[in-house]
Amino acid sequence: MVKVLDSFLVSPPPGVVPTVSLRLTYFDMPWLFCPNVQRLFFYKFPHPTLYFMETTLPMLKRSLSLTLQHFFPYAANIMCPPSPGKPFIHYTDGDSVAFTVAESDKDFDHVVADYPRDVELLHPFVPQLPSEEVTEDGIRVLPVIALRVTVFPNSGICIGSTYHHTVGDGKSFMHFMRFWASGNRSGATDGDLIRLENSLPLINKDVVKDPAGLELAYLKNYWHWVSSRGENSAPPKDITSNKVRATFTFDRARAERLKQLVTTGDAEQNHISTFMVTCAFVWVSLIKSKENLAYNLSDNDDDDNKFYYFMFSSDCRNRLEFPVPTTYLGNCLRPCIVDVKRSELIGEDGIVLAAKAIGRAIKEAMRSGWEWAEDPVSAIRKRAITGRLTPTAGSPKLGVYDTDFGWGKPCKVELAHIDHDGAMSMAECRDGQGGIEVGLALNKNQMDEFVAVFEQNLKHLGL
Known part of the structure; x- marks a missing residue:
């Protein structure tokens, strides 16, 4: 589906970033166990491929190199030593980002459409991270990010990224992307970049304190993970088959x-946000569509007391006892899990009850900050194994549609990895009017049923 035109490595300018190692905090370590993030930015670009290669690509490469000077952890590697070692990020002069350029003959308007399309349609635009390596002393070396630019001649461009969440959360990654975009848009020198952005990333892990001694618990999870990596060599199942x-x-x-x-x-007159009601509406519609399909197949479990689970992340930067600046490059997310009984969710007031449950989880996260009742990794695994957990990816607060490289704002932003993990993706609406976009990847039969339930719920609630 794509023709690779070029591939190369992009590094920060030589000699400007010293060799440095950064420890992983207890906010970073849980993401070692998670799949990579795959985010695609699509832009209108009414120019031929030759124009892109000769005019656009050189500045993309230069502005990326200057950006990596300030966001060097994205050019680094994650070092995973065996027990009792601790994982860390390591950068040395010459470390780089894998960058490929490709061309696609697909219909750009179809690729960026909102209506259901085969999930495989987006996968050729997703770059592959270089393979991990193992040093002589048993340290696993994980590359952080890979980039791919795909040109749709005379139609559009896709900037695709695959990156390891361990280095930074969505806020950190979007800071990196907007910095790169602003430099490319202006054709800036490095000094101009700093003035344009006027908010360089803070790369200092010491701002994250550990008053509750959480690091040890996460190190135990890490040591188990790193010791068992590679034991299961069975090929992964194709869970994207027949999905749209x-x-x-x-x-x-x-x-x-x-x-x-x-x-x-x-x-109680609690604050109700657009995020809360959107999540509730989509979550309940998903559950009802699954229940309807199971009933039609005579495969339903009608236990009203079983729980369905919903998970989202809450940014803790302004909710901790110790200050963490908004420009901090790293992870500062707390998982929030909502448990609601089936009988409540599929009932007449299911959406209202779901919204209030999500609201309570947000309120609890704001109250308790970094404290939680149980190990979040174990809590997530316990619920995921039931098959009734709906996670979210992305956030409407990240501003993904503000990433302008000089070709205007994106016409579509997608999270391709939801094809595999069953999450719903979330972003702000493209029109900038305060709404939310939700992306779903479902079996074709369930997507048909979901659309029917979604529209039925809109009509029932007068929306």
């Missing part, structure tokens, strides 16, 4: 109407 992906928009008007429904009769 689609984007659903929950605009501001719908969100405001649903907020009114949720707050009616709420004695």
Whole structure:
């Protein structure tokens, strides 16, 4: 589906970044066990491939090199020593990012459409990370990021990224992307880049304190993970077969109407956000579509007391006893898990009850900051094994549609890895009017059923 035109490595300018090692905090370590993030940015680009190669590509490479000077952890490697060693990020002069350029003959408008399309459609635009290596002393070396630019001649461009979440969360990655985009847009020198962005990343792990002694618990999980890596060599199952992906928009008007429904009769008058009601609406629609399909196949488990689970991440940068600046490059996310009984979710007030449950989880995260009742890694695994956990990926607060390389804002941003992990992706609406876009990848039969339930719920609630 794509023709590779060129491949190369991009490093920070030589000699400007010293050799450095950065420890991983207890916010970073859980992401070692998670799949890589695959984010695709699509832009209108009405020029031929030759124009891109001769005019656009040189500045993309230069601005990326200057950006990596300040965001060098993305050019580094994650070092994973065996027990009792601790994992860390290591950069040395010459470390680089794998960058490929490709061309596609696919219909660009079809690729960026919101309606259901085969999930395989996006995979050729996703770059592959270089393979990990193992040093003589048993340290596993994990590359951090790979980039691919795919040109759709006279139609568009896709900037695809695959990166290891361990180095930084969505806020850190989007800081990196916007910095790169601003430099490319202006044709800037390094000094101009700093003035344009006026907020360089803070690369200092010492700002994250550990008053509760959480690091040891995560190190135990890490030592188990690193010792068992490579033991299971069975090829992964193709879980994308017969799947389609689609984007659903929950605009501001719908969100405001649903907020009114949720707050009616709420004695506590809790704050109800667009995020809460959108998650609740989509989550309940997903559950009802699964239940309907199971019922039609005579394969349903009608235990009203079983739980469904919803998971999202809460940014802790402004919710900790110790200050963590917004420009901190690293992870500062707390997982939030919502447990609600089946009987409540599929009932008449399922969406309202789901929204309030999500609201309580947000309130608890704001109250407790870095404290949680149980190890989040174990808590997530315990719920995931039931098959009834719906995780989220991305956030409407990341500003992915503000990433302008000089060709205008993206016409579509996708998270391709949801094809594999069953998450719903979330981003702000492209129109900038305060709504939310939700991406889903489902079996084709379930997608058909979900669309029917989604539209039925909109009609039932007068949205």
